[in-house]
Amino acid sequence: MWAFLHRFASPPHFYRRAGAIAPWLGWICLGLMAAGLYGGLVVAPPDYQQGESYRIIFVHVPSAWMSMFVYVVMAGASAIALIWRIKLAEVIAIESAPVGASFTFLALVTGSLWGKPMWGTYWVWDARLTSELILLFLYFGVMGLYAAIEDRRTAGRAAGLFAIVGVVNIPIIHYSVEWWHTLHQGPTVTKLSAPSIHVSMLVPLLLMAVSFKLFYVTVLLHRARCGVLERGRNAGWVRSLLARTEPE
Amino acid sequence: MNAFIAIVRRDLLLAMRHRAEAANPLLFFVIVVALVPLGLNPRRETLELIAPGVFWIGALLATLLSLERMFRSDFDDGSLELMLISPQPLPLIVLAKILAHWLVTGLPLVLAAPPIALLLGLPTSSLAVLLTTLVLGTPTLSAVGAIGVALTVGLRRGGMLLSLLVLPLYIPVLIFAASAVSAADGLPVTGQLYLLGALAVLSFTLAPLAAAAALRISVS
């Protein structure tokens, strides 16, 4: 297991494997997303209270989940990179940040678009919304720190450390609706016992959630391949790779 | 332990020498709080309503501005390098610096709060809660801030980045504290106070470790 991990984490191996897997994941992601959107926008009935506007849920909820998931992945990868000094983990952490920031941004935008019909305002300073905004700033912090430090190795380690520190925000986001009285919806889908949501809405929602996850993995693999190349600029395998492609 | 005391002593001594500069956060705090009635020109009821928030915003900004001092000058004159290659455990040294920073920055804010609160017309019932939030909250600000400064001290252009890194981590403290104070007359506030206390304990145990690691990274 350990040996396998180490082999997989070796940059040239990762570069090849990722290149092979990524397109497949991309296609699956597209398929699921199409099915999810069809189910959500066409099949599912309008909500008896909210009419059609609730359909934004199919983008809002998956992107909100992903915004948190990506952060956890990023922090985990950073911890691995700092402790075991695995370069690939550092690449994964750093390359996750912009993707996660995009998901966060999407969750914020769709949320506040949804808030207008639901709460009568685009924005309130309640705990869920504020902590999600903080998440966006944390992503910016990671990216900013990485960009500001000139030495790449130092930059990666510093940004990783900051990502780990910021992880405290994740439980705050999740439990904010329970700890404070907020305008925001309490847990509806994620209640373990019985989701208080109809199956015709639940299924497309889950489809969208899975496809968002695949989207992340696909994009991450692509970005990480570039990152690995860039970081290994002087390594032998990159040179030979470039030498092979250059004549074309 | 010896080193711990020596560092705290040293930083307090430096603050004494720079008395005027060390008083800066307090002065800044007072300015913020004093400018509010001047600039906002509010009615008395409004003033009472916003006073707790003004307090905490002032405290937060004052701390934010004083953070750089924690490591910057040590970095510039090479003292930080001496700490890094000292045989003493680095987290201990960092803890000493956090403590000294709080003694110089946070404590004066706590002490200055009562008279200012009276001036702003905060009801005495809220005052006790305000003081408790300050006592519990300002150490967290110093501790969390240490991580941010440690990460950016190697950068010349760290100023803005520091705010970007530290503020998101400060906002929970601000929210808990301000909501506790404004809830003070009537609603129960123990929940928020416990949370503030928990944050303080958490940050004082973890921040020295994180900041020490950050220093090693950013001084290299």
Add this chain to the structure above:
Amino acid sequence: MNAFIAIVRRDLLLAMRHRAEAANPLLFFVIVVALVPLGLNPRRETLELIAPGVFWIGALLATLLSLERMFRSDFDDGSLELMLISPQPLPLIVLAKILAHWLVTGLPLVLAAPPIALLLGLPTSSLAVLLTTLVLGTPTLSAVGAIGVALTVGLRRGGMLLSLLVLPLYIPVLIFAASAVSAADGLPVTGQLYLLGALAVLSFTLAPLAAAAALRISVS
């Protein structure tokens, strides 16, 4: 004249290099303005009421914090000495530095004001007045500030003294400006605006001379 342009160019260039640090006053301003709703948790009407004051307090604090930058680093690395023994007239050089400071600090505040004003729910009628006060008032802040910095740059512990020297001079600007903005929907405001304009002209003519003299004293 050549020297004037060269100094403005240099300071802008330095601000560009330190982009993050130069953006600091703006960021600080945005933070102040954003923290207000977080910490005060006010109703919408209250927010509207206090918005102009919040703006001006933010602008004033942001300028206050960025003042030191005007001469401090030049003092530390010896560039200031070169300016003092340069054959160019010193007030001209100081004027260039004031202008550069305003371009880096004041102008962004002016530009950032409209979007932030909308977020805070300031009525559009007040917005025009707010902008005018900012355009007229912030140059005064930079110019008057220059005198304070020039007087304190030789002192290590200038920070607090600087605030003490400069703030009393800032408060008139704050009061005129904030009262103009809150009077904006209805009452006439031209009086306040003329006064702000007069202050700006006055400070831009006299401050360079005063600051130049102060520099000669405090560098020796």
Add this chain to the structure above:
Amino acid sequence: MPQTELHRDRNPLLEAVDLSCSRGHRTLFENLALQVSGGEVVQILGANGSGKTTLLRVLCGLQPPAAGSLRWRGRDMSPGAPEVYAEVQFIGHAGGVKLDLTPRENLDVAIALGGRPTGTTVATALARLGIGKFGRRPVRTLSAGQRQRVALARLLTCASLLWVLDEPFTALDADGVSIVDAMLYEHIRAGGAAIITSHHPVALGRVTPRPVSIDAGA
């Protein structure tokens, strides 16, 4: 080739194997081998910008090398290991002296941080460096050479085997140079070692440093 007639330890204190250092993206030098044993002074030679300061920082563990390894008494030196640092003193371009403290206060802190104190008191150390009567004035009011002496006084109050000194003679007058010379002599006499850089020919009276050049190609 031994250039001092002093007793020299057989086992090197500090050993650098295949060391490469870089700054930004540029490699400064590659595959440097360096051994420092007790009883010797090594002088790093190189033109401006050749990487002397960088090398010293790497040797102290302040900066990781781009490649290669460092050994302390034969064991791999991991950055942050306190047992090594108790034996090393570094004085860089920036002396690590707080300008707002007095020389005495500076040394007190250095002793608390530095681990094993030598027998030498702060007052003795300052007197030895010729700044005894400035012990209670803030360092800010001292001249360039006096400040440098305050930094150097640390070497006397904190016991350590290896001194790493980046241009220690900067701003010192002739008298100051001879004091440092004598200090170095006593240090290696007692089995210690030192790595120094200096552009001026180091004609230390009683010690001849072993030159190590890091100029491109060396």
Add this chain to the structure above:
Amino acid sequence: MPQTELHRDRNPLLEAVDLSCSRGHRTLFENLALQVSGGEVVQILGANGSGKTTLLRVLCGLQPPAAGSLRWRGRDMSPGAPEVYAEVQFIGHAGGVKLDLTPRENLDVAIALGGRPTGTTVATALARLGIGKFGRRPVRTLSAGQRQRVALARLLTCASLLWVLDEPFTALDADGVSIVDAMLYEHIRAGGAAIITSHHPVALGRVTPRPVSIDAGA
């Protein structure tokens, strides 16, 4: 006693009469008489803390003397008089170099401030000091010696009669020292003068500086 065989102006450029300087409450030296004429290099000698830096600052008008007077070309020199400053260049312990600008940008500003430019372009000046290829990197990323060279390059781009240099050889390698030596030689050859301090014996190849000691009692 003329120590260079160059043409020397009869009338002194700068003349200090009965000069006393103090720092804080302490008088550093009293009744110093100093004359500097075109075509000579004066080296101020004195132990650490004797007041060399203070003297140079007083001579440039950066600090008023405690007593005594200064004359420039025979006329009383009032601090702040631009016509004097156009002829004097000062390089102190702090080089006056902005670390965040590139060497080129630094020199451009210096030229704009400094009055009369010489014919020498910025690029030529940097090349002359051996840092031609660092012209576009922020000074912050240069080594100690390279920074010093940036400060010294100013001497070549701004025309001036009197150079006042506080320890100009700090951090320079042998090559750097010989460059400055040659610069000094050309400067006095063209009728200029220089006042320098240095603790190391200044064995400038072609110029022998006239020593002036300010040590207590001198």
